[in-house]
Amino acid sequence: MRIEVFFTPPEGYPTSLQDATVAVVDVVRATTSMVEALAHGARAVFPVVATEDAVRLAVSLGREDTLLCGERRGEKVEGFDLGNSPREYGPDVVADKRLVWSTTNGTRAFAAAGEAGRVVAAAFTNLSACAREVADTEHVVVQCAGRLGRFALEDALCAGYLVNRLVESRDAVGETRPELDDAARAARALAQAVEPTQAFLASTEGGAKLVEIGLGEDLAVCARVDHHDVVPELMDQALTLPARG
Amino acid sequence: MRIEVFFTPPEGYPTSLQDATVAVVDVVRATTSMVEALAHGARAVFPVVATEDAVRLAVSLGREDTLLCGERRGEKVEGFDLGNSPREYGPDVVADKRLVWSTTNGTRAFAAAGEAGRVVAAAFTNLSACAREVADTEHVVVQCAGRLGRFALEDALCAGYLVNRLVESRDAVGETRPELDDAARAARALAQAVEPTQAFLASTEGGAKLVEIGLGEDLAVCARVDHHDVVPELMDQALTLPARG
Numbered sequence: 001m002r003i004e005v006f007f008t009p010p011e012g013y014p015t016s017l018q019d020a021t022v023a024v025v026d027v028v029r030a031t032t033s034m035v036e037a038l039a040h041g042a043r044a045v046f047p048v049v050a051t052e053d054a055v056r057l058a059v060s061l062g063r064e065d066t067l068l069c070g071e072r073r074g075e076k077v078e079g080f081d082l083g084n085s086p087r088e089y090g091p092d093v094v095a096d097k098r099l100v101w102s103t104t105n106g107t108r109a110f111a112a113a114g115e116a117g118r119v120v121a122a123a124f125t126n127l128s129a130c131a132r133e134v135a136d137t138e139h140v141v142v143q144c145a146g147r148l149g150r151f152a153l154e155d156a157l158c159a160g161y162l163v164n165r166l167v168e169s170r171d172a173v174g175e176t177r178p179e180l181d182d183a184a185r186a187a188r189a190l191a192q193a194v195e196p197t198q199a200f201l202a203s204t205e206g207g208a209k210l211v212e213i214g215l216g217e218d219l220a221v222c223a224r225v226d227h228h229d230v231v232p233e234l235m236d237q238a239l240t241l242p243a244r245g
Numbered sequence: 246m247r248i249e250v251f252f253t254p255p256e257g258y259p260t261s262l263q264d265a266t267v268a269v270v271d272v273v274r275a276t277t278s279m280v281e282a283l284a285h286g287a288r289a290v291f292p293v294v295a296t297e298d299a300v301r302l303a304v305s306l307g308r309e310d311t312l313l314c315g316e317r318r319g320e321k322v323e324g325f326d327l328g329n330s331p332r333e334y335g336p337d338v339v340a341d342k343r344l345v346w347s348t349t350n351g352t353r354a355f356a357a358a359g360e361a362g363r364v365v366a367a368a369f370t371n372l373s374a375c376a377r378e379v380a381d382t383e384h385v386v387v388q389c390a391g392r393l394g395r396f397a398l399e400d401a402l403c404a405g406y407l408v409n410r411l412v413e414s415r416d417a418v419g420e421t422r423p424e425l426d427d428a429a430r431a432a433r434a435l436a437q438a439v440e441p442t443q444a445f446l447a448s449t450e451g452g453a454k455l456v457e458i459g460l461g462e463d464l465a466v467c468a469r470v471d472h473h474d475v476v477p478e479l480m481d482q483a484l485t486l487p488a489r490g
Contacts (some may be wrong), residue, residue, distance in 0.1 A: 007252065007396060010394070010395075011394070014393065014395070018405075067305075073425045110447075133450075149255070149256070149261065150251075150255075150259070150427075151250075151252060151427055151428040151431065152426070152427055153428075153430055153431055156427075156431055165481060182392075182396055182397055182398035182449055182451075183395070183396040183398075184403075186396065186397055186398055186401055186431065186435050189434060189437070189438045189439065190431050190434045192438065193434045193437065193438065194434065204427055205426060205427045206427075223275035243423045
């Protein structure tokens with residue numbers, strides 16, 4: 001196994017991702033919230049970069065069972081049904097709904113990864129489930145959303161935890177360790193030094209901004225390691241939970 | 246003091262760098278080699294992005310006391326006088342020469358940082374001298390060269406060591422700690438876990454490529470922490486050693 005980490009969405013990937021599995025990570029908050037929504041019974045999540053495209057898609061899917069979700073500057077987009085807070089995605093709100101979702105960083109990361117053979121959504125909340133899901137893959141790419149094109153500490157930390165899980169699971173059965181690129185090694189060093197607590201998330205640049213606008217409680221949800229046993233997978237533009245065999 | 250780290254040259258900086266000091270880091274090998282050259286008596290180093298521009302500048306400066314330096318794919322550029330190996334820059338070769346220098350990653354990082362109020366060249370070889378030089382600055386930016394637009398572990402490690410030196414020097418005199426951005430915190434965690442040995446540098450993606458083309462001995466020079474007490478500073482397109490007061 002070969003693991004590469006990208007701390008921000010690249011202009012283009014240096015090699016083809018046709019045979020790769022890409023795990024998109026946007027801990028604060030897109031992938032955390034999408035995991036909540038799907039674990040709570042949403043039918044599908046459609047990540048869309050532009051808010052206008054999100055509105056168009058919601059209309060074409062049928063507004064009656066589709067919710068418009070997402071944020072700009074951390075706040076719900078005007079006219080949308082829901083923001084980007086994981087606490088908004090309870091079963092009573094999302095069960096059987098289609099969610100069209102647009103955020104500042106997370107949905108861009110899905111767009112960048114779109115060319116890959118397989119794309120999944122990862123967060124602390126579904127860490128072990130993701131690690132198990134990609135464990136037999138030859139080439140794993142962890143694509144962090146970052147923040148406005150820059151390095152985001154919480155995403156790098158989550159990438160490091162995912163790398164660690166994959167290294168440990170190989171160690172446990174005496175298999176060859178995954179080959180790590182420079183960024184994967186740095187993420188791993190970070191994961192070995194830091195616990196993903198709510199307080200730690202609040203100390204990051206993105207977390208601090210969230211606290212500033214009164215949404216700091218979201219971080220308690222973002223920090224719940226392995227709270228859900230689901231792995232959203234991108235198929236035909238939508239993240240869904242594949243039926244388990 | 247506020248410290249920001251950029252792991253790769255950005256398209257543009259999010260805030261003005263007019264009042265900032267930027268430390269450009271390209272451990273393997275541009276800034277290491279430039280520090281060697283200037284410590285060994287070179288008069289000035291002109292970082293230039295394109296090799297054709299380097300040739301033109303060398304001609305206009307006067308070919309008799311100007312050397313063309315740099316690499317593509319790690320190897321000396323055809324027709325150039327010297328490559329990018331720190332071992333080529335002995336006093337007998339470079340004393341009183343002007344060096345026009347073009348490399349794949351390092352000179353791009355200088356170009357990106359060009360708008361800053363002040364730009365210096367940093368490597369492990371002049372780490373403490375750099376830390377002392379920027380210690381009284383309000384806004385420090387560490388600009389890693391990276392590798393082909395991607396994260397480079399050795400540059401991130403050097404950035405982390407520089408951040409650590411600045412934190413420690415404040416701690417030593419009981420001053421407020423510098424404010425670190427997300428990337429500076431990640432670099433620091435890396436520096437607290439790893440020693441910059443020749444073997445470690447050889448294990449990085451850039452270092453391994455160098456070993457592959459038979460230049461692994463360069464890494465012994467790149468790993469000499471605090472070997473030189475000089476800080477190259479960019480003035481009018483050229484790095485020089487400012488006269489010490």
